[in-house]
Amino acid sequence: MTIELPRKPTQLPTLYDVLGAFGNELFGRLHAIKVGTIKSFDAAKRTATVQIAFKQRLDDGSVQSVPVLLDVPVVTVRGGVCWLSLPITAGDECLVLFSDQSLDAWFLNGGEAEPMQQRKHDLSDGIALVGLNSQASPLVGTVPGEAGLILRGGAKLAETGGKITIRNTTSSLLTLVTGLVTVIEALQVEGPLGPLPLTSTSIAALEAYKLSLLDLLY
Numbered sequence: 001m002t003i004e005l006p007r008k009p010t011q012l013p014t015l016y017d018v019l020g021a022f023g024n025e026l027f028g029r030l031h032a033i034k035v036g037t038i039k040s041f042d043a044a045k046r047t048a049t050v051q052i053a054f055k056q057r058l059d060d061g062s063v064q065s066v067p068v069l070l071d072v073p074v075v076t077v078r079g080g081v082c083w084l085s086l087p088i089t090a091g092d093e094c095l096v097l098f099s100d101q102s103l104d105a106w107f108l109n110g111g112e113a114e115p116m117q118q119r120k121h122d123l124s125d126g127i128a129l130v131g132l133n134s135q136a137s138p139l140v141g142t143v144p145g146e147a148g149l150i151l152r153g154g155a156k157l158a159e160t161g162g163k164i165t166i167r168n169t170t171s172s173l174l175t176l177v178t179g180l181v182t183v184i185e186a187l188q189v190e191g192p193l194g195p196l197p198l199t200s201t202s203i204a205a206l207e208a209y210k211l212s213l214l215d216l217l218y
Contacts, residue, residue, distance in 0.1 A: 030121050031098040031121045031122065031123055031126075032097075032098055032121060033095060033096070033097055033098070034052050034053070034054060034066075034095075034096045034098075034126075035052070035053040035054065035093065035094075035095060035096070035132065035134075036050040036051060036052050036053055036069070036093070036094050036095070036096045036126075036128065037050065037051050037053060037091065037092070037093055037094070038050060038088060038089070038090055038091065038092040038093075038094060038128070038130065039051050039068060039090055040090055041074070041088040041089065041090070043088075045071075046073065046074050046076055047071045047072055047073055047074060048072050048074050048088065048094075048128050048130075049068055049069065049070055049071075049072070050068065050069040050072050050094065050096055050126065050128055051065070051066070051068050051069075052065075052066035052069070052096065053093075054066070066123070067123070069096065069123060069124075069126050072096065072126045072127065072128045073103070073107060073127050073128070074088065074094075074127075074128045074129075074130060075127060075128065075129045075130070086130070087152055088130055091137075092130050093130075093132050093133050093134060093137060094128045094129055094130040094131070094132055095128070095129040095132050096126040096127065096128055096129075097126065097127045097129060098121045098122065098123070098125055098126050098127075099121070099125040099126075099127065100120050100121055101115045101119075101120060101125070102115040102116055102117040102118070102119055102122070102124070102125055103124075103125045103127070104116045104117065146158050146159070146160050147159045147160075148165075153168070153169070154168060154169035155167070155168045155169070156168075160218070161218070163215075163216065163217060163218040164216060164217055164218075165217055165218055166217070172217070173217060174213060174214070174217040174218060177213055177217075178210055178213060181206050181209060181210055181213075184198075184206060185198060185203050185206050185207075
């Protein structure tokens with residue numbers, strides 16, 4: 001004798017479930033902004049190879065690195081014929097912004113270009129913005145409340161309280177220039193009757209120059 005058990009009714013997915021699955025699939029393929037690390041930088045072409053910091057999970061559940069992005073244009077701060085040159089090196093962290101259209105035609109020819117491909121927000125169309133840093137790579141040589149430019153080797157151009165300082169790891173421009181003025185003040189010219197010091201007028205002018213430096217530098 002065969003006993004037929006009642007079948008469990010199949011539950012159809014709700015509209016919420018369908019839209020949720022569609023959204024996960026869509027955003028899983030859409031690249032907007034990712035964090036990356038510079039692997040190499042071509043200063044002449046202003047492009048970099050970039051490794052995306054986040055790994056990707058495949059359909060089978062495995063996890064692997066995103067393929068290295070090649071020939072990624074790097075943003076350069078510029079205006080007209082002036083631009084800021086930074087020593088971008090391997091290991092620098094960055095943001096990668098993904099264009100909503102293929103960059104190939106524009107990057108080759110500039111101007112208003114018709115996209116060569118119809119891809120959108122693709123890994124092939126990243127733009128690197130260098131300067132983001134994680135807590136594992138903190139900035140060095142910074143002073144709270146100080147605005148400035150930190151240069152290679154520890155040299156610094158900074159502004160605090162409306163005054164500018166230019167210094168290296170051992171001295172500042174103010175120290176060097178005021179020291180030079182002090183040396184000039186002590187100079188003596190050999191005359192027929194012996195050494196002749198600078199006149200009081202000249203020394204007063206040099207002291208006024210020191211004060212001008214203090215107003216500009218600190």
